[in-house]
Each structure stands twice: as structure tokens, then as C-alpha cells.
Amino acid sequence: MKNAARKNILKIKPYVPGKPIEEVKRDLGLKEVCKLASNENPFSPSPKVLKAMQKALKGLNRYPDGSCYYLRKEIAKNLKVKETQLIFGNGSDEVIFQVVRAFVNEGEEIVIAHPTFLMYGIVGQIAGAKIKTIPLKNFRYDLVAMKKAVSKKTKVIFIANPDNPMGTYVTKKELDVFLKGLRKDILVFLDEAYYEFAPKKDYPNSFSLLKKYKNIIVTRTFSKMYGLAGLRIGYGVSSEEVIDILNRVREPFNINSVAQAAAVAALKDQAYYQKAIRLCEKEKQYLYEEFKKFGLSFVKSATNFVVIDVKKDSQKVFQKLLRKGIIVRNMNAWGLKNYIRVTVGKPQENRKFIRSLKEIL
Numbered sequence: 248m249k250n251a252a253r254k255n256i257l258k259i260k261p262y263v264p265g266k267p268i269e270e271v272k273r274d275l276g277l278k279e280v281c282k283l284a285s286n287e288n289p290f291s292p293s294p295k296v297l298k299a300m301q302k303a304l305k306g307l308n309r310y311p312d313g314s315c316y317y318l319r320k321e322i323a324k325n326l327k328v329k330e331t332q333l334i335f336g337n338g339s340d341e342v343i344f345q346v347v348r349a350f351v352n353e354g355e356e357i358v359i360a361h362p363t364f365l366m367y368g369i370v371g372q373i374a375g376a377k378i379k380t381i382p383l384k385n386f387r388y389d390l391v392a393m394k395k396a397v398s399k400k401t402k403v404i405f406i407a408n409p410d411n412p413m414g415t416y417v418t419k420k421e422l423d424v425f426l427k428g429l430r431k432d433i434l435v436f437l438d439e440a441y442y443e444f445a446p447k448k449d450y451p452n453s454f455s456l457l458k459k460y461k462n463i464i465v466t467r468t469f470s471k472m473y474g475l476a477g478l479r480i481g482y483g484v485s486s487e488e489v490i491d492i493l494n495r496v497r498e499p500f501n502i503n504s505v506a507q508a509a510a511v512a513a514l515k516d517q518a519y520y521q522k523a524i525r526l527c528e529k530e531k532q533y534l535y536e537e538f539k540k541f542g543l544s545f546v547k548s549a550t551n552f553v554v555i556d557v558k559k560d561s562q563k564v565f566q567k568l569l570r571k572g573i574i575v576r577n578m579n580a581w582g583l584k585n586y587i588r589v590t591v592g593k594p595q596e597n598r599k600f601i602r603s604l605k606e607i608l
């Protein structure tokens with residue numbers, strides 16, 4: 248069947264996710280495993296969210312509401328945008344697919360940073376697009392070089408803000424300069440999956456930019472701070488014109504009803520989630536201090552994960568941590584051989600990680 252597949256598909260390296268806890272327990276015969284690999288919130292969803300999910304379970308014999316009526320209303324109200332400016336995805340990942348499916352023809356170009364979130368390149372390759380990759384400068388997006396890389400064929404530019412894997416962010420000023428004079432038929436994809444963890448001072452206000460530019464789409468997710476990664480729900484906010492186009496390629500029932508109920512309840516339970524953010528920040532500082540004591544360099548992060556230079560083959564460090572029941576991300580997939588990425592976990596998980604890392608190194 249290999250000959251039957253589209254040629255560009257065979258060139259794609261499949262996305263390798265962080266290992267699931269159960270798989271590591273099974274494979275290594277471990278009882279206790281902590282996952283610090285996929286930038287999830289280490290705590291369960293709030294009790295109010297769990298209750299809303301329980302209630303939604305009874306209606307699972309029916310298809311979900313394809314319009315996400317209640318969730319749409321809630322988000323539009325919170326963000327002060329029109330309901331028709333929103334599109335939902337089975338994770339914000341799906342919005343990346345929708346955008347590329349709707350806007351990028353085979354042979355056209357997508358501009359991304361390197362390294363960045365792997366899905367931009369993968370989704371672009373599926374579409375048969377040419378992927379232009381612009382190296383980071385001091386672990387940060389080089390927006391000047393990204394703008395220079397634009398050609399007549401450029402259709403979408405992806406900016407993860409803050410970025411994964413490095414955790415750095417693009418400032419308001421940098422983004423303003425970037426957008427000024429950029430062709431209006433290029434869609435700028437501002438991926439704000441880690442928005443809730445980013446510092447607010449010089450971070451761009453994407454929704455005020457949306458008033459000025461019709462060619463921006465901002466995505467957010469319930470997978471990170473809101474701790475609903477397992478339910479798969481995210482969304483995009485853009486001009487009505489862009490959303491109308493995306494709705495034509497959206498699968499009709501892409502958001503399940505339990506996810507819709509959970510997301511509405513999560514938005515109404517901000518106090519619970521703000522507490523999780525404060526704890527994450529405190530624990531991140533703990534990790535920084537430990538890395539410093541140990542002489543390890545790391546990239547200061549505007550997210551809930553940190554990239555560390557372990558000065559050794561990261562594959563080996565990753566394997567040794569795994570045997571101790573700790574799953575991190577080895578950065579080989581991004582071409583960074585001596586780096587690992589660790590998600591900020593619960594306090595006891597972070598301490599176990601530091602102890603184990605010290606033993607290994």
C-alpha cells in the first residue's frame with residue numbers, strides 16, 4: 248500500500264507524544280510514575296467541572312450540540328468578541344488543521360520557527376505545503392527574519408506565544424512591528440495555548456489586534472491550565488470572514504458534549520485555576536533555584552514547562568529518568584540533543600525529579 252499513499256505523507260515523521268503513565272508502568276513494571284512531559288496541569292479538573300461532566304454523561308446517547316451554544320456565549324462574553332468570531336476544535340490542534348485545510352494549497356508556503364510546536368510542520372506537510380523554518384535567536388522567535396522569509400507564496404505564519412518547546416514569548420512591541428506592513432492575505436496564527444501562564448506586562452493583547460487586522464487568528468485551549476487535555480477542546484478567535492471560511496472545513500460534531508459542559512464550568516471556576524497558576528509559578532522558581540545550584544543552564548519560561556541543557560545525550564538522561572518513574576520530554580525530536588523539557592508538576596513530583604536528575608547527572 249505504500250505506493251498508494253500521497254508522496255508527501257511518506258516524508259512525514261509521525262508526531263511522538265509524551266509517553267502515557269500507564270504505558271511506562273506496564274513496560275517497566277513500575278508502581279509509581281509521574282508524567283512531566285506534556286505540559287498538562289498536574290491537578291484534576293475542579294470539583295465543579297467534574298460535577299458538570301457527570302451531568303453531561305446522561306445525554307451521551309445524543310450527538311453533541313455542533314454549535315457549542317453555551318460555550319460560545321460564555322467565551323464571547325468573556326473576551327468581548329462576537330459569537331460569530333469563534334471556532335471550536337477537538338483540541339486547538341484541530342484549529343491548526345482547519346486553517347491549513349482551508350487556506351493552504353499544495354506548493355504554497357507556511358513560515359514557522361525552528362524549533363517550535365511540531366504540529367505546524369506536520370500539518371503543513373500533510374497539505375503538501377513548503378515549510379520555511381526560521382531559527383530562533385537566543386531561544387526566542389526572530390520575527391524580523393520570519394517577515395523577511397515571506398514570499399508571494401506565503402499563506403500562513405505560525406507564532407506560538409509563548410512558544411513550545413522553549414517557553415519564551417513575543418512581546419507586544421515585536422508583534423506590532425511584525426504585523427505592520429505584512430500582506431493582508433497572509434493569515435497570522437497566534438497560538439496562545441500557554442497564554443494563562445504568560446506575564447501580562449509586555450505580552451500582546453491579541454484581541455485588540457483583532458480589531459485592527461482581519462488576517463489574525465488567535466487560538467487558546469482547555470488542555471493546559473484548565474486541565475482538560477483528555478477531553479480535547481480548544482478554540483480559535485478571528486474575524487467573521489476567516490471563521491466563516493473555517494466553518495466550511497470543520498467536522499460537524501467535532502466537540503463532544505462532555506467537553507462542552509466541562510469547558511463552560513471551568514470558565515466559571517476561575518478561582519480554582521488561578522490557584523493552580525500561582526502554585527505552578529512558585530514551583531517553577533523552585534526548579535530554577537535547583538538548576539542554578541547544580542550549575543545547569545535553562546531557558547527562563549513564560550509557561551508551565553522548562554527546557555534544560557543537561558550537557559549529555561538527552562536520550563540517555565530521558566531513559567534513566569524513565570526507569571526512575573519520571574517521564575520528561577527528550578528534545579531530540581526538535582534536533583536538540585543535550586536538552587530535556589520538563590513540565591512543572593505537583594510539589595512532590597518536582598522534588599522527585601530534581602533528586603533523580605542529580606543522581607543521574
Ligand SMILES: Cc1ncc(COP(=O)(O)O)c(C=O)c1O
Pocket residue numbers: 285286337338339340341364407409410411438440467468469470476479480481
Ligand atoms: C504551542 C501549542 N499549541 C497547541 C497545542 C495543542 O494543544 P491542544 O490540541 O491540546 O489544545 C500544544 C500542545 O502541546 C502546544 O504546545
